[in-house]
Amino acid sequence: MTGDQDLGITASKEHETGEWYSQVVQKSGLADYAPMGGFIVTRPRGYALWEAVQNHLDGWFKDSGVQNAYFPMFIPESYLEQEKEIVEGFDPEVAWVTQGGHDELDERLAVRPTSESIITPFISQWVRSHRDLPMRINQWCSVVRWEATDTKPFFRTKEFLWQEGHTAHHDCDDAWDETMLRLDQYERLYTDVMALAPLRGKKPDHDKFPGADTTTTIEVMMPDGKSVQGATSHYLGESFAEAFDITYLDEDETEQTAHTTSWGLSWRALGALIMTHADDQGLVLPPPMAPTQVVIVPIFQEDNRETVLGYAEELRKTLDDDGVRVHLDDRDERNPGFKFNEWELNGVPLRIEVGPNEVADEEVSLVHRPDGETTTESRTGLAETVQEHLETVYAKLYATAEQLREENIREATSRNEILGTIGQHGGYVKTGWCGEQDCETEIKDQIAAEIVMVPFDDEPIHEDCGVCGEPAETTAYFAKTY
């Protein structure tokens, strides 16, 4: 590299994580900061990542009985107030519309922070008999939560893109199965599409979604030792059905109250992806997420230009015919070194280099984005070879993520050990927990770590609560969070 041209990432991921993250997001063309604090402009390459998330999840949703719909972005205050806990839970961060044109509104409108209050009343109208159940509605939209804390592109923005699913069921069992099915699908998205290694569990009672019976969660460990809540799936019990009157007639013509769920995943998932896999060269994308999976960079001199470009175009067509998202970078005004750097910055998982040598030998050079590993392969059977390499790249990324998770789960049996372990290493610390919020507060006040997750398995790992020493009811995972 000659001179510091600052086209690439200049901050270190390890030492200046915030600045590094900001540069990756902007320089790899994912997003810009909007003029208002806490908002971003999502650029085409960033939006393509969201579309990749959508394509996978939406397919799975539809395969499991979900229909997409769309509800207004405004919710009348009187609707919001029907579920008391929703109001209390979201009140500090609701944005309000009070004026339409030049006229003051009779009733102010909330910009949705989540849509239970507008969707559930309609589900109530649409559900008459047991034959209408289960009913599963999803919408892809944005919501607004006027966060007071620091914002960060994709991780925490005042407006964010997400999907929110809302379902109604006959009974508790059916609704609980739904809750877990959606959690499984979120876990699958993280594991099989984004090459991240999440944990799954429940939120402690004091951190549930307002009004929910149970909130289940996907948690993902970041390289700086903080945990990200990657998605949530709520079993809402009967509280919303009661508040919004979702009742149905069962086979015996008796009126029953439905059980409901809601579940959501936001573009914070993209934040977790970037934070985990990107490096000091820029973005790194797992192949299923990458808008461009393979880039071909031709290398030629004046006298063999046509030959090399012709060869490169053949390769491109071979891969394109095989369904690989491939791009041939035949720009004349850039040399190969520039292109290498640029595509690395943009996170393309696999690069093919072809020059006179490769043409002569009927070969290609393949370079893996995550680690720069270079191999030479035959041109014959290229499509299959490339698929194998894409899988290898995925495996490398997943292995990194898995290691990150495993190395960051530690155990502690006393208050001081919890504080010391998180203070020194970050990451998760698991311990027995009596179930009292005070014991979390004790830790939170000291070191700003909270209980992010309680595993599903019933037996606590220790007999006593790691904080107060009373008998433990469950295991709790403490961590600092985003």
Next chain:
RNA sequence: GGGGUUGUGGGUUAGCCUGGUAUACUUGCGGCCUUGGGUGCCGUUGACCUCGGUUCAAAUCCGAGCAACCCCA
């Protein structure tokens, strides 16, 4: 929630202390050159975060606001 740092063409930045003509690189655009890790040359467009104050004069000093980043809770 509290504290700190910073804000100059699209990006990176000099100038600010000590007020007076805004510096360079890069990108973009036009042209030439050629290509195994950010190549070279010529030409060209483009900026002092916002509002207020001090002053003959403000990128520079003062105040407020907005924004970004960092640290603590």
